[in-house]
Structure formats: structure tokens, C-alpha cells
Amino acid sequence: MPVSVASAQAVPGQRTHSVDRAFLSMERRRPDVRWEAGGVAYLSGPPPSLADFRAYVGFRLSRLPLLTSRVEGGSRRPRWRPDAGFALDQHVHEAVADGPGGWEAALDSALNAPFAPGTYWGVWLVHGPPDTYAVCYRFHHACQDGAAAALTFRSLLGEGEPSGRPVPERGRPADLPRRVGAALGLTVRFMAGALVVRRRRPALPFVPTGERQLWRGRVRADTLRRIGAAHGGSGHDVHLAALAGALADWSERSGVALPRVTALVPFDARRPDEEQTWGNRCFALPLELPLQPPLEPSPARAAAPGRPQGLADGHLPLWRLEHVVASTRKLRGGVWRQAIQDLVRFMPARPTEWYMRGMLSPRVTDVMATSMPLADRGSLGDTQVTGTALLPLVVPGHLFAVGLSFFGGWAEVSFVADRALPLGESLPELWERAVGDLEQAAHM
Template sequence: MTRRPLGTDGCLPPVLRMGMADLAYRLATHGRPLPVVFVFAFGGRAPSLDAVRARVAERAHRIPALRYRIAPDRPGFRRVDRIAVEQHVHEVWLPEDADDAEAGRLMLTLPVNPDSRPRWDVWLVHGPTGGYSLCYRSDHTVQDGVGAAHTARALLADHPEGGPAAYRAARPTARGLVGALGDAVGGFRAPTPKPAIDGASSGRITLCRTLTPLARLRAIGRVHGGTVNDVYLTALSHAVHTWHMKATGTPHPPLPVAVPMSVRGPGEECAPGNRMVTARLLLPCDEPSPRVAFARVVAATSHLRASRRRDAVRLLLSATPRALGARLGTRMVNGDVVAGPASSVNFGAALVHQGAASRSAAVFSGLAAGIRFLTTLTSQHDAACLTVVHDETLASADELPDLWLAALLELERA
């Protein structure tokens, strides 16, 4: 059944209860903001700050996710009745030596709005040699990546329709329930060896990225019998394999990652809160052949789909007391159990803002809970962007985007 969108009747509840995933993020970050960021890159002349603020002022009061701040006295969200746009929309100029990933790095380090205001902002980032970025940023306790995609489109796009597909609930299978229970129990196992990633977190993070045509990933998937997501994960697996072999001369064991899966249904596109679950997946980084690695990835992701693991985890969590489920969530996604999230978001048609179409889009978040590494694949129109966020102590992790592209080339030649 389709839920009626929050605020359709013209009013929003003064207080909303935090969901289980929201509370898990709050516990994992000890209440500190964890930025989730969407960066849209444009060529040409930038709009004025006043023009961007005018668009935000026109739209923001109609978007539920932007109307709530974290309540200081309870695990919930409290409505705000006035949005001071000048406190949420800003601009900045990048230094002359900035590369194309600098806007994203900046978004991970700039302070987030204080608790007295909703934790979101928009930045107009001017490039050093022309071009600009529009960046939408929220707090992961308040919003997941798919929610951020819908909110960014609703807030900034000339024509806000479209965005990631809505989740349609289905009945989980017995295999799916067993797998979901296994992931939950696995959160209490001994730390999983991840030699390329393990180590103490410094608290200093950075990112690197690369672009490739989306049609390229689709073509590889067709040839080898998998999806774009399978291509992304296989190339990531082989990139880590090559990265570790180069550093140590030894194979890397299978790498556990957390695969986020949206459960944001119709009518919930711009609702506040996280509507997502995760599944644990082993990337075959021990496999030297990209073709064999692809087959192993396809087998694993096909099992997740066929067993309806997403529905099983959703059902399991809905039957679990909220506080217990939140603590369980922090056990399932932390640096002892997984290397980090490996997520993908298909934004759909390019964001068009004041007549200009963005050339690429990238969504990513900061790091928490002992995680030192995460990757995202963001698809927009005809471009796919791989983003790697990592702790600065993983100094050679900036090689991974090029190694990922090299793995795609090996798959094309296989």
C-alpha cells in the first residue's frame, strides 16, 4: 500500500520519532554529525548565490526532511517553523591547485549546522579554472543516500520529478530470514581480518574519485551476465586485490563489506529519517581472475535478491525493540566486522538547475564506528562516478580509482 506523503495535508507533526537506523547512527557517532553529501558538477558560468538562495527559499518549506532538527531531549526530530535560508545556503571558492575531488573533500570537513537548526545546507562551490559544483549536505542521522537524492532533486532541480526507484515490499523467503539472522549473529563474531584496511582510525579523512561512462558498465554486465552493481563490486574487488598485492606480494582474503539497500517506499521520498537496511557481502579479493571474481559476485548478489534479503532484514528489524535493534545495527556495521559500506545510487536523469545540466553526481558520507574506508557508485544520466572515502592513514588508497578503471578494462578484455 502506498503511504500518503508526509505533509500532504498541509501540516507536519511537531515531533517525529527516530527510527531504528536513525538511532543506530546516533549511537555510532555519539551524537556528532556524520555528513552525507551529494555533489553535482557543472561546467560554464555559475549562478549567483542570491539565485540559489531564491530557489531554496521557494522549495525548502515544502520538503519534510528539511523541516526537522534533532530533538535535544529525546531520540526524535522536532519541527522548525521557519527556515532562515541565509543560514543554510553558502558559497566558497576553491584554491588554484584544487583537483576535481576538492569540493567533496571540503564538504566532509566544513562544520555542520548546530543542533538548534536542521542539519542540512547547500553550497555553491566555485572551481579554480571555471566550472562549479552545487552540493547538498545533510546529517546521516536524519537522512540516507536515497533520501538525500530525492531531497536534492526536489530542492534544486528545475523539474523535480524522477529520482531513485521506490522500494516495493515483498514477502521474504526462509533463506532470506536465515541470512538476515546470520548477519545479526555475525556482528558479535571475532574481528574479521582485513589486512589492507585494518588499523587505528586517525579521525582525518579524505576522498578520491573517478568517472566512466555508464554505458560501459552496462555493456560489461551484458557480456558477463550481471548488473551494473555487479560490475562495480567486481572491479572494486579486483582493485583491492591488485592494491594489496602491490604493497605486500600476497593475496588479500575475501573482503567483507556492508551493502546498503533502500526500503524507502512510495510517498516517503523526502521524509526525514533513514529507510535502509544492510547485508554483509564478501568481495572475492583473493581471486586473481576478474572473470572468476565476477562469477562469484554475481552468485552472491543473485542469492541476496532471490532470497529477498532486503525484505527479510526489514521484517526482522520491525519485530525487534527499537533500542535493541539500534545497538544490533552498530554491531553489524563497524570496523571490526566489515571494511565499510559499498553502496550504489542511481540518481536518474541529470540534475538541471537554472537551465544548466550537471555533468556528474556523487553521493558519499563520512566515516564512523571504526570504519576507515567506504565506496559509492553514483549513476546520473550517462555518467558513473566511483568515490572512495578513506582514513588519511591509508595513504595509498588514492590508487584505487585508477585500479578500479584497470579492472574494468580487464573485464572488457576477458
């Protein structure tokens, strides 16, 4: 089955990566599942016409040559090939607002519109109120991961700045035995975790409609980074701690019991020389979100340096942050980052698919949680990008997917879920409030 794909460094005939093949295999197994992700850019100014927008995208595709390619060769030896039948009008569309509430309806239609037959990516020009519009980009996950999609954003709307993603230093030959040992150790650890963590498939607290909806919130990016740095973590750690706080509040308001929530966190595993590589170079790690502290913490944790005392006195937000930072500390180190990079690079497709299917299962994880630096600024002609939203993969059986995009001076959170999710519209505000609680607790 041909698949429209992209890779800025790949050449015709280059083999696909094992993660690409894993997603292709999962798509064949579950054709009813929408294995897609994407993003939205919000712009201020008069929108172009559809004809002008198509001309603009067509011109920019010269920077993204394999967006006009596809995968051929079956499931055993698939390779990137130029798509001789590529048609721009099958990939570039528009959604027009009509009447009161039309802006939201137009965006909803862009979020839920099927891809044109034979295509696996699409971009929608979404018309809004006067001097306001959006660009919605969606793609099949066999084509790209989040880091590659961020490169799409910078190529179409950005101004050429690098992604700012963390990458390990180039390895030396003398490091090879240590790297092999670390990669094998992680393989055993993650494979065992995919089996041990499994539990009864949780029942969703709603009947899915099949229609997705997007809710957004934002805080200053420096706020997240400042709180994270003060506690030995990152802005993404603060995001996850705030997500835990928001979920605890959402559970109480909605009446949905959440005895445990495990987030699936994507991990960019590109090598330093793969900055412009498209396709999938990602791994996925489960992380249990600390909604509530244990009733009786162990003596070791109670005596841990820096552990906030008196959780009932307002230190619960910092306890959540401490829990997340402790869980992600090794991932920020060069040894684990290099080991995951090697694991993704050399693991064959079948074990990769087995692992990804296990981690995506609602028996193991409950939400998808990702973050991505996008750009410092963006524009389309004379109009300027004023905001962004990630559209992470929404896995059947998960509560929702949440993405954090860093654009300009803002950290913008987006929750994507089935529209039947109870009180889903409250999640961004609860997340913003949880960030505020962390900021206040950090100054106590």
C-alpha cells in the same frame, strides 16, 4: 538534542523510524565520530552568487518541508517537529577557490567544514575554475539515508524523474505467514553473523589526520549493466567485482596486506508507497570481496556450471564477478527483498542499533560500499550538472568508503577516505582498469 531532519511525507508529530533512533543513539555514544554522508554535483557554467544560491535553495525547500524540521522528545519517544528557529544562512554556505590548486582546496574545505551549531545538514556552493562550480550537500545519517539523499538531489537539481530503485511488489494477506517466517529467519542469520564474523580489530595502515579527501572515476553505465546482465547479475555486482580487483592491485602497489576485505553494503528497504519518504529505511549487509581465489577450490565450486576455468589465463576478473553474483543472487529475489523490508519496518530500535553497531565495526567490515541511481539530468538555472559523486559514511577504522552514482549515461565512482590513506588517489584509476578487465574477459 534537536536535529535538523527531512521527510517529504512525514507530518509534524510523526514518530521517527527505528534506524533513525539507532543512528541518534550511536551519535550520543560516540560524539567524536562524524556520522555523516552526502554528495557532490559538478556543474558547467557561471556560478550564482551566495545570496542568489540561498534564495534558490530556500525556494526549493518548499518541496522538502521537513528539511526545516527537527527531532524532539528525547531518546525514548522522539518525533519530527517544525523547527521554529530554522535559519537558511546557517545551512547554506560557500567555499571559494584561491590561487593555483584552489579548486581542490575549496572542495576539501566543503567536505570537512563542520556543521553550524544546532544544524545537522548543510550545502556548500564551491567555486572552481571559470564557468565551473560544484554543489556539495552533507547531512547527518540520523536525518537521511542514501535513497533519501538522492531525493534531495532530484528535488534541488533534478527534473522530477523517479529514482529507478528496485522495490518489492505489494504483499497480499495470504503471504503474511511466509513473510513472517522469512523475516525471522533473516533476523537469526544476520544477528548470528554479527557475532560469528568478528575478528581482531585490524590496524589501519596509516595515522588518520581527520581530514577527508575525495577521488573520482567514471565509466559508461551501459558497460556495467551489459557485463552484469550477461552473467546473471547487475551493474552493482560488476562494481563490487571491480572494487575487489582494484583493492588487490592497490594492496600490491601500496604494500598494505589485505588477507580479507569485507564490504558493508547498504540496502534500501522502502515499501512501494514510500517513494517520497525521508529519514532512514535502510539495512546493511556484509559481503566478503573476492580479492584472490582459494588455492584449492572445493570440488563443488570447481564443478559449478559456468565457473571460469584457468584463472591464471586471464579469467580472474570473471571469477570475482561470479563470486559476487552468487553472493547477491538472493537479494535480487522478491522473497529476501520483502523479508529485509519487513525486518527494517518492524525491528525495534535497540536491536536495530545493536545490529548496526556490529556491522559498522572494523572487527566485522573494512569498507563501506554503496550505489545509488540519481537522475537522468540536472541543472541549476541555466547551468547543467556534468557529473556527480557520492559521499558515503566513512566509519572510523575502515579503510575508506566507496560510492557509485548513476547519473545520465555515466556510472561515477567516488572514494572517500582520510587523506593519509596510502595511494588513495590511485583507487579510481585501478577501479576503471578493473572494469576494463571485466569487459575484456567477458569477450574472451
